[in-house]
Amino acid sequence: MNRKIRLRHLIYGLAGLAAAALVALWAGLMPVTASSGHWRITAWALHWVMQNSVRTDALFVEPPDEVDDPVLVRRAAGHFDTACRFCHGAPGAPAGPLPFNMTPRPPGLGHAAHAWSPAELFRIVGHGVKFSGMPAWPAPARDDEVWAMVAFLRALPQMAGPDYARLSGRAATADAGGSLPARAGCVACHGVDGGSHGGAVPVIGGQRADYLAATLTDFRDGRRASGIMQVATAGLDDDMIARLARHYAGRQPEPDPAAPADPAEPARGTAIIADGMPEARVPACSACHGAGGADPKPGIPRLAGQNAGYLATQLQLWRAGTRGGGPRAEVMTRAASGLSDADIRAVAAALARGDGSGVYEGRQP
Ligand code: HEC
Ligand code: HEC
Ligand code: HEC
Structure with missing residues (x-):
């Protein structure tokens, strides 16, 4: 009998606490302002949960044989500059001003490759992090692109400012001045002539203009999957696409001596x-x-x-x-x-x- 009463009190007590918490949340007493930052214990708890979740997810990831291929580093560098640098910063190229006011503030990534294994980086970049503003990869089917970004993050600790400017195409874009493909943001990865840049991107110089225009529209409208190209084409209208297609169709890039030799028969x-x-x-x-x-x-x-x-x-x-x-x-x-x-x-x-x-x-x- 006595034990029954104690159990009943416990249940009443818990129900009372839950109701009080609900009233506090309803009354707006829980702050969601980014300006006030996290309490230290909240920041610690969220990061702890995130680390555990990433570690467990990564148990099911099989890294490819060649994680650090320099061609992959180059493929991802230009995308890092348009899609990640704004929040995380890069060697010789600071983050934008707004992310400083995010909670949590996006960390610099110079040490991410030491803190996380390749499989863990793959999960973070591929799936993002809830409650933090860290976005998921735009094309879920493109594991190969996410691995390219992992290769880039692993090269980041050794990368100096000038290397970053060259790899990310910032230098090439500055050299190309105000030309059409530079204004559209294509030069960073495809250059002015549309060559393969050592195998990092497809050759688009000299391709058929009708195919180029059609496939750019497919990227923009989400019918063709590529996290890199969907972002690069998101702001293009049909007229710009037609002009870019004509530009690259009319080029004849030099065959790329740096293109990797393939051993296949x-x-x-x-x-x-x-x-x-x-x-x-x-x-x-x-x-x-x-x-x-x-x-x-x-x-x-x-x-x-x-x-x-x-x-x-x-x-x-x-x-x-x-x-x-x-x-x-x-x-x-x-x-x-x-x-x-x-x-x-x-x-x-x-x-x-x-x-x-x-x-x-x-x-x-
Ligand atoms: C809108 C801002 C934003 C953008 C854009 C963004 N991130 Fe993040 N990223 C964050 C935040 C915030 C965190 C911290 C998450 C946490 O600790 O819970 C984070 C965490 C990370 C981490 C883990 C770092 C560590 O040391 O724990 C990696 C790696 C990362 N981001 C890579 C990228 C890459 C690659 C891109 C581009 C494809 C990118 N991020 C784009 C905001 C951003
Ligand atoms: C951040 C680097 C980057 C930028 C910027 C970029 N591209 Fe790409 N582009 C790529 C990569 C990587 C691929 C390969 C995509 C894939 O694997 O599906 C590609 C693919 C393409 C293709 C498909 C080629 C084919 O044979 O199907 C076309 C066309 C193209 N890009 C044109 C452009 C144009 C035009 C711009 C400017 C608006 C542009 N790209 C901006 C990296 C980039
Ligand atoms: C019946 C016609 C047809 C045949 C046969 C065909 N293709 Fe294609 N191929 C296409 C079309 C159409 C596209 C463009 C699809 C799109 O992007 O909408 C294409 C695109 C491609 C691409 C993509 C190129 C790029 O720049 O992204 C590759 C690679 C390719 N084909 C390889 C092959 C190979 C290898 C064979 C033979 C085994 C083959 N194709 C047979 C019609 C064909």
Whole structure:
């Protein structure tokens, strides 16, 4: 009997406390002002919860073999400058003034690579942090882009101001003055001529203008997935897209001597491009992209001379059904579904070399 009464008192007491807390929240007594900062214990508790959550999530992440590839560092650097520096700052380039008034204030990232493992950085950059303002990656299907950002964060502790200016394209943008692609923000990553920058970005110089315009619109409207390019195209109107497409279509970038050599056997790739693989229901690529991928039909991209790493990634995305694109993108999902990893490497290498296409005739790759 006695024990029953004590239990009842305990329940009444807890219910009373909960009601008082609810009244306090309803009356607006809990401050949500960023200007007042966190109590020290709140800041500690939130960070502790965040660390534990990231650590547990990261148990299920398998890092790729090559986490610190310099090509990846370069691929992510320009995006860091437009999408992250404003909050976190960078070597020789300070954060914007507003994030100083955020709660929590975004930390500098010079030591993030020491504090977190690659898998943990992957979770933070890929998924963001609730209640803090740290955003998630805009394209959930693009793990490969998130890994590029992890490579960049790992290179950050050793990076001096001038390195950052070169890698992020700030220097190139300043050199390009007020030209159209500089004003649109493209020069940082694609330069004025649209070359591959050592394999960091696709070659867009000399690509068909109709394809360039269509695919830029697909990025902008969210039909094609890329956290980097969706951000880069978000503010472009149709007229600007058409002008940028004409600009890059009219360029002829030098073949990139720094493009990584691919060890794949190209003869096999050349055969798939010309004849397909009927047994695996893979069509001949040349039927739409032209001989050697150099002479495509209207609206279809030229592939000869494109960078091998980019081609392989796109084919993998298609095979997985996550690349996106225009109304005819479905044909590529079907074309890629019968390709093995080895086929993809071989086809990408053959296309990059321009085998059987004549694109490099008279030019030194
Ligand atoms: C709107 C501001 C904002 C932007 C933009 C932003 N972040 Fe953050 N980021 C934060 C805040 C705030 C935290 C602190 C989160 C916490 O500790 O709970 C954070 C935390 C981090 C951390 C963990 C740092 C540490 O030492 O704990 C990493 C890594 C990071 N951000 C990377 C990035 C990258 C990469 C980008 C760009 C893709 C980016 N952030 C964009 C606000 C931002
Ligand atoms: C921050 C770096 C960055 C900026 C800025 C940027 N790009 Fe890109 N661009 C990339 C990367 C990386 C890719 C590869 C995307 C992928 O893997 O899906 C790409 C892809 C593209 C493609 C697709 C090429 C193809 O063959 O399908 C086009 C077209 C393009 N960019 C044009 C532009 C234009 C025009 C601008 C300026 C408005 C621009 N980009 C700004 C990095 C950038
Ligand atoms: C029936 C026509 C057709 C065939 C056959 C075809 N493609 Fe495509 N391909 C397309 C179209 C259309 C696109 C553009 C899709 C979009 O972005 O909307 C494309 C795009 C691509 C791209 C993306 C290029 C870039 O710059 O992003 C690659 C890579 C590619 N194809 C490789 C291949 C390979 C390899 C084969 C042969 C195994 C092949 N294609 C066969 C029609 C075809």
